[in-house]
Amino acid sequence: MATLTVELGERSYPILIEANLFNHPEVLTTHLTTKKVVVVTNDVVDTLYYPVVSQALKGYEVSKIVIPDGEQYKNLQIFEMVISKLLEMSAGRDTTLIALGGGVVGDLTGFVAASFQRGMPFIQIPTTLLSQVDSSVGGKTAVNHPLGKNMIGAFYQPKAVLIDTNSLTTLPDREFAAGMAEVIKYGVIYDADFFIWLEENQQSIKHKRIAALQYMIARCCAIKAEIVAIDERESGLRAILNLGHTFGHAIEAEKGYGIWLHGEAVSAGIVLASVVATKMNWLEASEFSRIESLLQAFDLPTVAPSDMAYDDFVRHMRHDKKVQDGQLFFVIPKGIGKAVVTNEISEEVLRAILS
Structure with a gap:
């Protein structure tokens, strides 16, 4: 397993990279500080990888929110939908969000985590090459506006970035x-x-x-x-x-x-x-x-x-x-x-x- 660290003082966090990371539940649970977990994913990744991630979270109170797949859905309407779902679930700062998907899921989930109740923990599990090498690292979170990309967002760092390179085998x-x-x-x-x-x-x-x-x-x-x-x-x-x-x-x-x-x-x-x-x-x-x-x-x-x-x-x-x-x-x-x-x-x- 390759292990890197983003050095940001008390907000530092690890990046873990391995071909079979999904097969090691402890890698995920080590970075959880809450018993409640909400996985945000899209309707493609949900079928492919949510079952194995939810299996790794046995013993935790796990829910999921599924958004449509595509850059056109990284917007304020979907942001509001995710917020509404979290309110319906009575989620709070005692809840960890897990972004399971590509850059759209990661950017949107991170912005929700930065905004909901002024901040809740979140973990990035990027499943596309673009999100693994770029958008999941560094704490840039955002949604798009018709007049400009990533115009509405915040700098907000995850607790960890967990990369299973095997997810690239299902990538178009x-x-x-x-x-x-x-x-x-x-x-x-x-x-x-x-x-x-x-x-x-x-x-x-x-x-x-x-x-x-x-x-x-x-x-x-x-x-x-x-x-x-x-x-x-x-x-x-x-x-x-x-x-x-x-x-x-x-x-x-x-x-x-x-x-x-x-x-x-x-x-x-x-x-x-x-x-x-x-x-x-x-x-x-x-x-x-x-x-x-x-x-x-x-x-x-x-x-x-x-x-x-x-x-x-x-x-x-x-x-x-x-x-x-x-x-x-x-x-x-x-x-x-x-x-x-x-x-x-x-x-x-x-x-x-x-x-």
Whole structure:
């Protein structure tokens, strides 16, 4: 079992990664401090993994709340529904929420945990690649608004993140590929050696070989844990984790949440950010080619929607959380392994790229 720690003082918590984690009930129960447990999941994961998780919780008072599957359901209406269910169950601070599912379930459950009675404990059990390498770690919780993604939320850390890599065997190929966009992102922004490892281990990853998956997920979590420990609330360094997201969130909002998967939109966004970097002479053409090729190797889109114009992008990007004093800030790679947050991108450059 790979074990990492997100170092946040008294709010520190472990990330545990193993191929058969669901077969070890004690790994879950060790992190429970309440006898009441409510599992929040979606209607797909409910059938696949709720039975084994509920079996691991024998002796606890366990309930579940099932939400629809899909990014379009990460909204205030579903948030209110979950709150109402908790009230009907007489849940309180003596109840632990368990987020069992992908990024939508994790983000929404975390926001509920942060908000309900001003805070209740919760545990992340991510079941998609994207949630395992990114959204389950770091305490960002949120729901979407029609005008912008993740606009309503809170920073709220879980008690633990428990990752069973076997859950990836039931993940559709498209969703696995979408998760790879976030994986590749870590190599681009922070770790050139990891980027090389991804280039050299494409086949092992595609065939979901356990050793490759465990190393890959652990490395992504380690990078994110290191960054979050330095900058928990995204006042500086943590912003580089948003490479591709300013463009990507605009695509998601414009096309409709769930039409483009989050990772697919991020992939196109990474390429757009890399085009900006080449135009500013921050990224060599050969490095751009390697980034684009690695994304394409995992069947990810590297071109934005053809029916989105400059004005479509800017309308949504104006709602980006990195906007300060009316200025747009972008995460841009400065070579593979390093990224910066900058407002130096001119309108002329943006129009040339997004037209």
